[in-house]
Amino acid sequence: MKQIHLAAQLPSVQHHTVWSDPRSGSQIAFDSFERLARTAERGRFDFFFLSEGLRLREHKGRIHDLDVVGRPESLTVLSALAAVTTRLGLAATVNSTFNEPYEVARRLATLDHLSGGRAGWNVVTSWDAFTGENFRRGGYLAEADRYTRAAEFLRAARTLWDSWRPGDVLADASAGRFLRDGAGRFAHHGRHFDIAGRFTTPRPPQGHPVIIQAGDSEQGREFAAADADVIFSRHSTLEGGRAFYRDVKGRLARYGRDPADLKIIPSVTYVLGDTPAEAAERATELGRAQVGPQTALMLLEALWGRDLSDHDPDGPLPRLDPRPDAVLTQGHTEYRKGRAETVRRWRELADARGLSIRETVIAATARPTFVGTARQIADAMNEFVQTDAADGFVFVPHLTPTGLDELVDRVVPLLQEMGVHRAEYTGPTLRDHLGLKPPRESRDRPAVKEFR
Amino acid sequence: MTRLHLAVALDDTGWHPASWREPGARPAEVFTARYWADLVREAERGLLDFVTVEDALGPQSAAFHLPDDRTDQLRGRLDAVLLAASLAPLTSHIGLVPTTNVTHTEPFHLSTGIASLDHASRGRAGWRPQITFRAADAAHFGRRTTPQLTAADLRDPELIAARLRDLFAEAHEVVEAVGLLWDSWEDDAEIRDRPTGRFVDRDKLHRIDFAGEHVRVRGPSITPRPPQGRPPITVLAHASTPYELAAARADLVYLTPHSRAGAVTELAAVDRARQLVGRPPGDPLLAFADLVVLLDDRPGRAAARLRRLDDTDGAQYTSDAEIFAGTPGDLADLLLDLRAAGLDGFRLRPAVLPHDLAAITTALVPELQRRGAFRTGYEAATLRGLLGLPRPAGRWAPRA
Numbered sequence: 001m002k003q004i005h006l007a008a009q010l011p012s013v014q015h016h017t018v019w020s021d022p023r024s025g026s027q028i029a030f031d032s033f034e035r036l037a038r039t040a041e042r043g044r045f046d047f048f049f050l051s052e053g054l055r056l057r058e059h060k061g062r063i064h065d066l067d068v069v070g071r072p073e074s075l076t077v078l079s080a081l082a083a084v085t086t087r088l089g090l091a092a093t094v095n096s097t098f099n100e101p102y103e104v105a106r107r108l109a110t111l112d113h114l115s116g117g118r119a120g121w122n123v124v125t126s127w128d129a130f131t132g133e134n135f136r137r138g139g140y141l142a143e144a145d146r147y148t149r150a151a152e153f154l155r156a157a158r159t160l161w162d163s164w165r166p167g168d169v170l171a172d173a174s175a176g177r178f179l180r181d182g183a184g185r186f187a188h189h190g191r192h193f194d195i196a197g198r199f200t201t202p203r204p205p206q207g208h209p210v211i212i213q214a215g216d217s218e219q220g221r222e223f224a225a226a227d228a229d230v231i232f233s234r235h236s237t238l239e240g241g242r243a244f245y246r247d248v249k250g251r252l253a254r255y256g257r258d259p260a261d262l263k264i265i266p267s268v269t270y271v272l273g274d275t276p277a278e279a280a281e282r283a284t285e286l287g288r289a290q291v292g293p294q295t296a297l298m299l300l301e302a303l304w305g306r307d308l309s310d311h312d313p314d315g316p317l318p319r320l321d322p323r324p325d326a327v328l329t330q331g332h333t334e335y336r337k338g339r340a341e342t343v344r345r346w347r348e349l350a351d352a353r354g355l356s357i358r359e360t361v362i363a364a365t366a367r368p369t370f371v372g373t374a375r376q377i378a379d380a381m382n383e384f385v386q387t388d389a390a391d392g393f394v395f396v397p398h399l400t401p402t403g404l405d406e407l408v409d410r411v412v413p414l415l416q417e418m419g420v421h422r423a424e425y426t427g428p429t430l431r432d433h434l435g436l437k438p439p440r441e442s443r444d445r446p447a448v449k450e451f452r
Numbered sequence: 453m454t455r456l457h458l459a460v461a462l463d464d465t466g467w468h469p470a471s472w473r474e475p476g477a478r479p480a481e482v483f484t485a486r487y488w489a490d491l492v493r494e495a496e497r498g499l500l501d502f503v504t505v506e507d508a509l510g511p512q513s514a515a516f517h518l519p520d521d522r523t524d525q526l527r528g529r530l531d532a533v534l535l536a537a538s539l540a541p542l543t544s545h546i547g548l549v550p551t552t553n554v555t556h557t558e559p560f561h562l563s564t565g566i567a568s569l570d571h572a573s574r575g576r577a578g579w580r581p582q583i584t585f586r587a588a589d590a591a592h593f594g595r596r597t598t599p600q601l602t603a604a605d606l607r608d609p610e611l612i613a614a615r616l617r618d619l620f621a622e623a624h625e626v627v628e629a630v631g632l633l634w635d636s637w638e639d640d641a642e643i644r645d646r647p648t649g650r651f652v653d654r655d656k657l658h659r660i661d662f663a664g665e666h667v668r669v670r671g672p673s674i675t676p677r678p679p680q681g682r683p684p685i686t687v688l689a690h691a692s693t694p695y696e697l698a699a700a701r702a703d704l705v706y707l708t709p710h711s712r713a714g715a716v717t718e719l720a721a722v723d724r725a726r727q728l729v730g731r732p733p734g735d736p737l738l739a740f741a742d743l744v745v746l747l748d749d750r751p752g753r754a755a756a757r758l759r760r761l762d763d764t765d766g767a768q769y770t771s772d773a774e775i776f777a778g779t780p781g782d783l784a785d786l787l788l789d790l791r792a793a794g795l796d797g798f799r800l801r802p803a804v805l806p807h808d809l810a811a812i813t814t815a816l817v818p819e820l821q822r823r824g825a826f827r828t829g830y831e832a833a834t835l836r837g838l839l840g841l842p843r844p845a846g847r848w849a850p851r852a
Binding site for chain 2: 019020028029030034053054055056062063065066067068069070071072073075076077079080082083084098099100102103106107109110111113114115116133134135136164169171173176177178179180181182183184193194195196197198199200201202292293294295
């Protein structure tokens with residue numbers, strides 16, 4: 001039977017995080033991160049994952065104040081977590097648009113050294129001048145270029161990691177040789193980066209940290225097939241998951257890779273109850289806690305591109321036509337493309353079920369969720385994995401820092417009984433947990449492809 | 453008697469280039485977390501104010517201004533901010549002060565990194581901004597060039613400073629932008645107001661709209677204001693331009709006097725820089741002296757060890773700082789004498805790790821305690837508290 005890969009993400013800055021719950025703790029104190037990471041490690045998860053922020057989100061020209069705001073820099077927190085965990089993988093989102101390969105490669109290599117081979121990197125791209133205003137060079141990158149830069153960025157980073165060979169650190173005191181000749185020497189000459197010199201940081205324990213790609217676009221799928229070890233996706237149905245799985249795994253051969261070289265783990269959450277009815281009731285309560293009246297209107301305005309503040313959140317969807325080109329929100333990733341199509345789907349949903357604005361938003365924006373008893377959730381997860389709709393899941397709880405407790409205490413033991421989740425870690429590194437081969441050297445990889 | 457402050461500068465296996473070949477050195481472990489954890493725990497046992505972690509964007513080199521290809525000395529580093537962060541959960545009182553460059557790294561990233569270290573350590577972060585002066589390091593980024601120092605420049609710190617003046621001008625901007633980003637969240641910006649559904653009070657989050665010659669940042673930060681408000685900023689300075697950076701932007705300056713008279717001269721230069729940049733007289737700027745130390749109980753032994761290390765390396769070790777080789781008692785005498793010139797404390801650079809660090813914590817510190825010149829227990833939970841620095845109000849905080 002296929003083993004289920006499990007990861008956990010700290011609830012971050014979106015409306016799914018229920019900060020109004022009395023059990024909701026700090027989203028910035030280190031204790032919260034430590035609590036979640038230790039829980040994930042207790043559940044023998046593959047890794048713990050942090051998203052990234054580079055600018056606070058704005059709605060109608062003002063900082064969005066309804067959701068959790070404020071988070072630390074991912075790699076710094078993960079380095080601290082490396083000291084209080086022993087096996088859990090530690091993965092950070094780091095943008096390839098507003099960073100440079102030399103710095104990112106040495107920071108990820110550092111995390112890999114400090115954690116004894118547990119580092120992962122979610123490579124993301126950015127296109128917007130809004131975020132760019134926080135950086136010296138501003139928002140300069142054409143959208144079409146962001147994946148070509150990302151691909152070249154990753155190639156440059158791999159070149160830097162390969163610049164120290166295994167065993168280059170001799171530390172031979174009696175012979176007086178600390179390192180081998182030429183250790184760290186590198187050169188990368190490309191369209192986005194033209195760099196050369198000596199890299200500071202010896203080869204990471206994993207060779208290369210685990211590379212993660214999030215996103216579902218054509219370019220994102222191709223990028224993942226060519227170069228990633230893990231892909232996050234967001235497919236809530238078995239059919240959707242299987243189609244995505246077939247498509248992405250089918251692309252790997254083109255790059256000389258096996259299907260097992262890329263793990264597909266969709267981002268999900270869960271609502272647990274002692275009975276199916278109780279779980280369903282809790283799911284309904286959760287939806288209402290996530291989408292208050294103001295949040296419902298804000299998300300509607302973002303989609304419609306109009307001020308809708310005079311609408312009743314408990315009333316019907318607006319009759320007004322959306323203005324699909326008007327940008328009311330910045331820094332949000334939703335609704336960037338295909339807004340007219342999304343509006344059409346929301347209207348259909350509301351009409352079919354007779355939903356109010358708020359009910360429509362709850363139904364349309366909920367993260368894919370396993371709802372049920374522990375047994376039902378374990379069985380549903382297993383069905384996804386055994387029927388190749390996924391290789392595992394990234395669980396994003398809706399509470400910090402206790403949101404993983406029920407999953408780890410009640411669902412994970414069932415998965416272990418079923419023989420589909422490890423009772424103990426078998427290796428020390430994140431690559432071991434994911435069952436990945438050692439990384440291919442940068443020079444043995446196909447040239448950077450132009451992703452269009 | 454006012455007490456002096458004591459910090460140690462951790463780097464590699466110690467500051468002497470042959471230190472990695474000493475018995476007791478752990479050169480094969482220098483890229484592991486455990487190696488650094490052992491060192492910082494030892495420093496905390498000694499009740500030291502803080503440790504600094506060195507860093508650079510190129511490998512170590514025997515030449516000040518050029519890379520080298522030597523394989524007989526230790527080469528290779530970890531990122532200092534991340535290394536400091538990994539030490540935070542393992543310690544509870546000691547300050548953690550990483551070095552970062554301010555020439556190639558974005559101020560936004562510097563700001564969130566140090567702020568996150570402050571959150572992870574519950575208020576024990578500091579920061580040592582440093583320009584990246586080796587021209588070769590610019591090729592690691594490929595976006596710009598920086599001045600190449602010549603052998604003639606190296607004769608005099610003022611010549612170096614003149615050549616690097618533009619990089620210092622940029623450093624002023626980066627450090628200012630980072631401070632503004634730390635302040636861009638007022639302390640009580642997070643309100644969690646259930647009745648209105650607002651998590652933050654957006655009126656307490658501020659765009660900084662910083663636009664200098666070199667740096668632009670809109671803000672606000674993505675990270676809430678650090679526990680210390682502003683983690684202490686520390687600057688190493690040998691010449692007028694860096695003195696001005698310290699006087700304008702820092703909480704603590706490291707000097708490198710080689711005598712009591714030299715300390716008087718350098719402190720006067722810092723005072724002149726304070727006047728030049730218009731720092732208010734009541735605004736504390738601590739002055740530490742840097743010293744490389746080799747310590748052994750038996751007289752003459754440390755000097756003999758230094759000679760042996762130099763022989764192993766094949767060259768006499770030189771440093772910008774005074775190199776002290778002697779007994780812990782002699783060093784205590786020297787520190788108290790130097791302090792009388794007006795210094796607030798010392799950053800000791802152990803020549804050999806762990807030997808000279810252990811000598812500091814187990815011999816020098818007790819000696820200073822006997823003389824009433826050093827704390828006998830930690831009396832504050834934050835680095836600012838240990839250093840006696842007030843927690844600053846934010847730039848946008850309402851006036852009391």
